[in-house]
């Protein structure tokens with residue numbers, strides 16, 4: 548094997564290992580629902596019923612206090628996540644504005660049950676003022692859940708408790724928010740790839756041509 552080939556092989560192996568590509572993709576919800584603490588037994592802190600495939604009607608009054616729950620299958624994410632966010636388009640909202648929205652996260656199970664109503668840790672809070680879209684950074688949440696080998700990421704969207712009315716005073720402050728069902732989880736991951744980049748392919752071609760011309764010259 549001549550020297551040119553040895554140089555080429557060394558160069559190729561080095562570049563194939565070093566090539567780094569970032570991958571971006573999204574995950575649709577496994578399940579999404581609105582869970583109500585009423586009206587069967589309003590505002591007793593025990594969730595009463597679930598509207599499946601209905602993320603999210605976040606609404607807080609004494610009759611219909613509800614929370615949106617959404618869960619994503621994250622088991623296919625096997626590499627470090629560099630950025631992750633929830634992208635939510637608002638279908639309809641009712642004031643008065645602004646009101647406080649709170650986002651809770653939890654290790655989920657891919658099914659909505661009434662216990663999801665009170666599940667999660669507060670990780671994000673915003674003052675909502677009738678915006679058509681909401682983008683919520685969930686990078687840290689995803690990284691922690693993946694590090695803990697969890698299969699599902701769950702999010703619980705609530706209105707701040709102080710926004711509610713008082714008992715017997717229905718619809719004092721409706722303050723609701725509705726989203727379409729397909730709330731996507733967008734992810735960017737750092738991915739060490741072995742696919743050569745176009746520039747590498749060009750150099751590979753150049754190397755082969757150089758090698759061929761070297762051999763031709765030796766024959767003369």
Ligand SMILES: [Ca+2]
Pocket residue numbers: 583584585587588589590591592593594595
């Ligand atoms: Ca209840």
Ligand SMILES: [Ca+2]
Pocket residue numbers: 618655656657658659660663701
């Ligand atoms: Ca669940």
